[in-house]
Amino acid sequence: MIADAVTVLLIGAGLFFFVAGTVGFVRFPDVHSRLHALTKADNLGLGLVVLGAALQAPDAATVLKLVLVWLLTLAAAATVAQLLARSALEDGAP
Amino acid sequence: MIASAAFDILLCLLIVTVAVGSVAARDLFGAVALYIVYGLLLAIGWVRLGAVDVGLAEGAIGAGLTGVLLLGAAARLKAAPDPPRLRIVPLLLCLAVSLGLGAAVLSLSVPQPGLVPLVQENLAASGVGNPVTAVLLNFRGWDTLVESVVLVVALVGVWALAPDDLWDGRPGAAQRVKRDAVLNTFGRLLPPVGLMVGIYIVWIGAYAPGGAFQAGTVLAAVWLLAIMAGVAEPPPVRRPLWRALLVLGPAVFLLAGLHGTLWGAFMSFAPAKAKTMIMAIEFTLTLSIAVTLAMLVLGRPRRPA
Numbered sequence: 477m478i479a480d481a482v483t484v485l486l487i488g489a490g491l492f493f494f495v496a497g498t499v500g501f502v503r504f505p506d507v508h509s510r511l512h513a514l515t516k517a518d519n520l521g522l523g524l525v526v527l528g529a530a531l532q533a534p535d536a537a538t539v540l541k542l543v544l545v546w547l548l549t550l551a552a553a554a555t556v557a558q559l560l561a562r563s564a565l566e567d568g569a570p
Numbered sequence: 571m572i573a574s575a576a577f578d579i580l581l582c583l584l585i586v587t588v589a590v591g592s593v594a595a596r597d598l599f600g601a602v603a604l605y606i607v608y609g610l611l612l613a614i615g616w617v618r619l620g621a622v623d624v625g626l627a628e629g630a631i632g633a634g635l636t637g638v639l640l641l642g643a644a645a646r647l648k649a650a651p652d653p654p655r656l657r658i659v660p661l662l663l664c665l666a667v668s669l670g671l672g673a674a675v676l677s678l679s680v681p682q683p684g685l686v687p688l689v690q691e692n693l694a695a696s697g698v699g700n701p702v703t704a705v706l707l708n709f710r711g712w713d714t715l716v717e718s719v720v721l722v723v724a725l726v727g728v729w730a731l732a733p734d735d736l737w738d739g740r741p742g743a744a745q746r747v748k749r750d751a752v753l754n755t756f757g758r759l760l761p762p763v764g765l766m767v768g769i770y771i772v773w774i775g776a777y778a779p780g781g782a783f784q785a786g787t788v789l790a791a792v793w794l795l796a797i798m799a800g801v802a803e804p805p806p807v808r809r810p811l812w813r814a815l816l817v818l819g820p821a822v823f824l825l826a827g828l829h830g831t832l833w834g835a836f837m838s839f840a841p842a843k844a845k846t847m848i849m850a851i852e853f854t855l856t857l858s859i860a861v862t863l864a865m866l867v868l869g870r871p872r873r874p875a
Contacts, residue, residue: 555756
């Protein structure tokens with residue numbers, strides 16, 4: 477029961493960061509601040525969703541898989557953000 | 571109950587909206603980007619239907635690999651003259667074909683209760699516990715064999731576009747990546763994890779969703795990342811070892827099928843040996859699919875060996 481409540485709280489908070497990141501992506505004026513909004517807020521949001529989902533996992537292996545998903549997304553998002561930011565810079569974005 | 575129904579309706583609306591957006595998009599890049607989103611949403615749809623195997627394949631191949639191939643094609647078409655405008659006759663023809671196909675599918679009589687009980691009854695004899703793998707590799711092995719051959723034929727078609735002096739050259743552009751730069755680091759960090767995930771997906775396919783096509787796509791992506799990151803170099807298309815890898819999976823599959831003629835019929839496996847044979851086919855097929863898909867993305871030879 478308590479675990480369920482914490483899951484709802486954590487996933488709710490995670491969704492909030494996803495929405496915030498998406499709003500930033502739509503509203504921010506240039507490529508670099510948009511990238512910032514997307515990759516920072518979404519990574520935190522996904523971390524919270526993973527934490528919330530981990531509380532419902534049937535065994536430790538599932539928790540490990542969830543954490544691996546989060547870590548892989550972190551690494552991919554960080555790398556892609558760097559690459560996009562540099563290519564935007566080379567294309568003359570502000 | 572209501573929440574999940576609402577989710578499904580929302581998902582269906584999203585899928586249709588994104589599909590229309592992809593077809594109606596003005597520029598090629600936008601159309602491909604929406605097509606990739608469409609594939610990912612479709613994968614979620616398959617998972618909602620309980621078809622996790624199909625969801626995995628749609629996500630990996632439909633959205634991921636096809637998306638990359640289309641992005642490459644769109645980039646090369648940029649130099650081409652104006653994209654063709656909407657023409658009435660082709661549009662009507664396409665509509666007629668779509669409607670005809672839809673009518674044909676809807677008019678099919680679906681025998682109840684379908685083939686599911688038949689598959690469940692014979693699952694024990696198939697050698698694997700995942701009914702999807704049992705159908706793909708054993709009961710309807712023919713289809714999968716031909717699919718794996720089609721991939722190799724497609725690659726031969728791509729290679730045939732090479733100019734005469736590059737007939738044995740290397741595919742892909744030369745990568746200039748600084749060591750310890752961001753992409754280079756990522757390209758050395760990810761492959762060990764990606765290899766593990768790929769092998770896991772093909773191994774788990776024996777009794778849970780997974781299999782050669784999904785695993786092959788993951789391995790192809792890992793190899794392509796290593797190439798883009800400057801960690802690996804694509805081989806010249808002429809190298810015998812790589813050509814052997816391309817046909818290894820279909821060849822093992824065909825040999826296993828021929829072995830079936832010794833005791834029963836072509837493409838049938840003795841229940842006692844079925845598990846070993848299916849795993850041998852799955853693993854070699856995964857390797858061949860991985861190399862074929864990656865080489866399809868790399869394209870025709872572009873520089874001397």
